[in-house]
Amino acid sequence: MTVRLVDATRADLDTISALAARTFPLACPPELATEEIGAFIAEHLSPEAFRAHLDAPGHDLLMAREAGGDIVGYVLLIAGTEMDATCADQLVHQPTVGISKFYVSPDHHGAGIASEMLAEVCRRSKASGAQSMWLATNVANARARRFYVKHGFVVRGHRIFDVGGVANTDVVYELTL
Numbered sequence: 116m117t118v119r120l121v122d123a124t125r126a127d128l129d130t131i132s133a134l135a136a137r138t139f140p141l142a143c144p145p146e147l148a149t150e151e152i153g154a155f156i157a158e159h160l161s162p163e164a165f166r167a168h169l170d171a172p173g174h175d176l177l178m179a180r181e182a183g184g185d186i187v188g189y190v191l192l193i194a195g196t197e198m199d200a201t202c203a204d205q206l207v208h209q210p211t212v213g214i215s216k217f218y219v220s221p222d223h224h225g226a227g228i229a230s231e232m233l234a235e236v237c238r239r240s241k242a243s244g245a246q247s248m249w250l251a252t253n254v255a256n257a258r259a260r261r262f263y264v265k266h267g268f269v270v271r272g273h274r275i276f277d278v279g280g281v282a283n284t285d286v287v288y289e290l291t292l
């Protein structure tokens with residue numbers, strides 16, 4: 116399936132927020148309670164939270180649209196290590212771009228959309244002068260971890276990520292561009 120990765124607009128924020136609410140729980144460890152996940156979604160994945168990213172310098176909110184126009188995925192890129200400065204000394208290459216959010220609608224998993232999205236994100240980041248991209252994902256998110264390793268990301272360390280007041284361990288990955 117072919118998708119286009121395009122810049123999000125204010126008109127897209129409700130749709131992106133709804134997609135984020137559907138996809139974020141899939142990345143969480145199974146023992147994390149729905150209340151904690153819900154608290155994270157309410158604080159960080161609301162239309163207002165995404166609007167703040169649209170307005171922030173160095174933040175790029177992108178969406179994957181299929182030919183019919185439906186949004187089937189989204190990506191939030193943040194220049195440097197702003198999304199978690201504690202990870203900066205784990206990374207080898209600078210300048211870098213952080214992948215804060217990278218999700219595909221569950222009904223499109225396995226269709227190659229994530230690979231297309233990643234290829235375009237890498238192209239854009241390299242064109243902007245970045246030497247690497249980095250991200251972190253939960254240690255229990257086996258599907259995402261396999262995907263990132265398959266696409267050349269290497270483990271650089273770990274971080275603690277708060278979801279609704281609960282500390283979770285993430286693996287930090289970096290991809291040389």
